[in-house]
Amino acid sequence: GENVEQHPSTLSVQEGDSAVIKCTYSDSASNYFPWYKQELGKRPQLIIDIRSNVGEKKDQRIAVTLNKTAKHFSLHITETQPEDSAVYFCASFSGSARQLTFGSGTQLTVLP
Amino acid sequence: GAGVSQSPSNKVTEKGKDVELRCDPISGHTALYWYRQRLGQGLEFLIYFQGNSAPDKSGLPSDRFSAERTGESVSTLTIQRTQQEDSAVYLCASSLGGVEETQYFGPGTRLLVL
Numbered sequence: 264g265e266n267v268e269q270h271p272s273t274l275s276v277q278e279g280d281s282a283v284i285k286c287t288y289s290d291s292a293s294n295y296f297p298w299y300k301q302e303l304g305k306r307p308q309l310i311i312d313i314r315s316n317v318g319e320k321k322d323q324r325i326a327v328t329l330n331k332t333a334k335h336f337s338l339h340i341t342e343t344q345p346e347d348s349a350v351y352f353c354a355s356f357s358g359s360a361r362q363l364t365f366g367s368g369t370q371l372t373v374l375p
Numbered sequence: 376g377a378g379v380s381q382s383p384s385n386k387v388t389e390k391g392k393d394v395e396l397r398c399d400p401i402s403g404h405t406a407l408y409w410y411r412q413r414l415g416q417g418l419e420f421l422i423y424f425q426g427n428s429a430p431d432k433s434g435l436p437s438d439r440f441s442a443e444r445t446g447e448s449v450s451t452l453t454i455q456r457t458q459q460e461d462s463a464v465y466l467c468a469s470s471l472g473g474v475e476e477t478q479y480f481g482p483g484t485r486l487l488v489l
Contacts, residue, residue: 268419274440277476278426289457295478297478299480306466306480306481306482306483307418307466307480308480309477309479312477341395362423362431362433362434363408363420363421363478364420365418365420366417367416367417368417
């Protein structure tokens with residue numbers, strides 16, 4: 264089945280700096296890649312997603328890039344703020360398994 | 376409109392007892408999913424319902440776990456003869472239809488097995 268690896272597991276940045284989280288996937292048929300933000304004790308919330316027919320998508324300070332050839336996608340957060348501190352999960356929809364497989368998560372801490 | 380809701384929000388039970396967890400998806404969402412999230416871990420897929428199709432049970436960890444869904448509404452996840460390793464947050468999500476559609480999560484049920 265699909266395997267999603269996410270790095271780094273923890274990331275600390277200074278407020279105002281950029282943060283980048285990377286994920287790789289194994290199923291070449293995967294075609295949908297959402298990113299979720301989960302604050303402590305809260306439910307995961309979708310922050311951005313990308314489908315396989317585009318290489319980049321941006322929403323204000325958040326962007327996601329996808330490289331289908333290399334089977335990796337990344338989340339970029341610019342001008343980070345303390346409220347960006349949370350656990351971020353990438354996910355990949357596998358066309359063969361027909362499941363959304365999640366990465367192991369990245370704990371992002373934005374230091375004021 | 377209302378989001379995905381789950382009940383109870385917290386459940387403490389004794390080892391060996393059965394528990395039932397409930398999920399109310401967003402109205403009109405035909406797809407419903409259950410995940411397990413252990414402390415500090417990622418989301419582990421359990422089961423997926425899509426309309427009237429047979430559910431995808433490939434993620435259920437043992438035969439102590441089962442789930443039902445009534446039509447395109449409420450779902451219940453049942454864990455029989457609970458074990459301490461079942462302690463986790465159980466998250467439900469729903470989407471309009473088809474696994475590739477955006478999934479919206481409920482607040483989860485925190486299960487503690489003593």
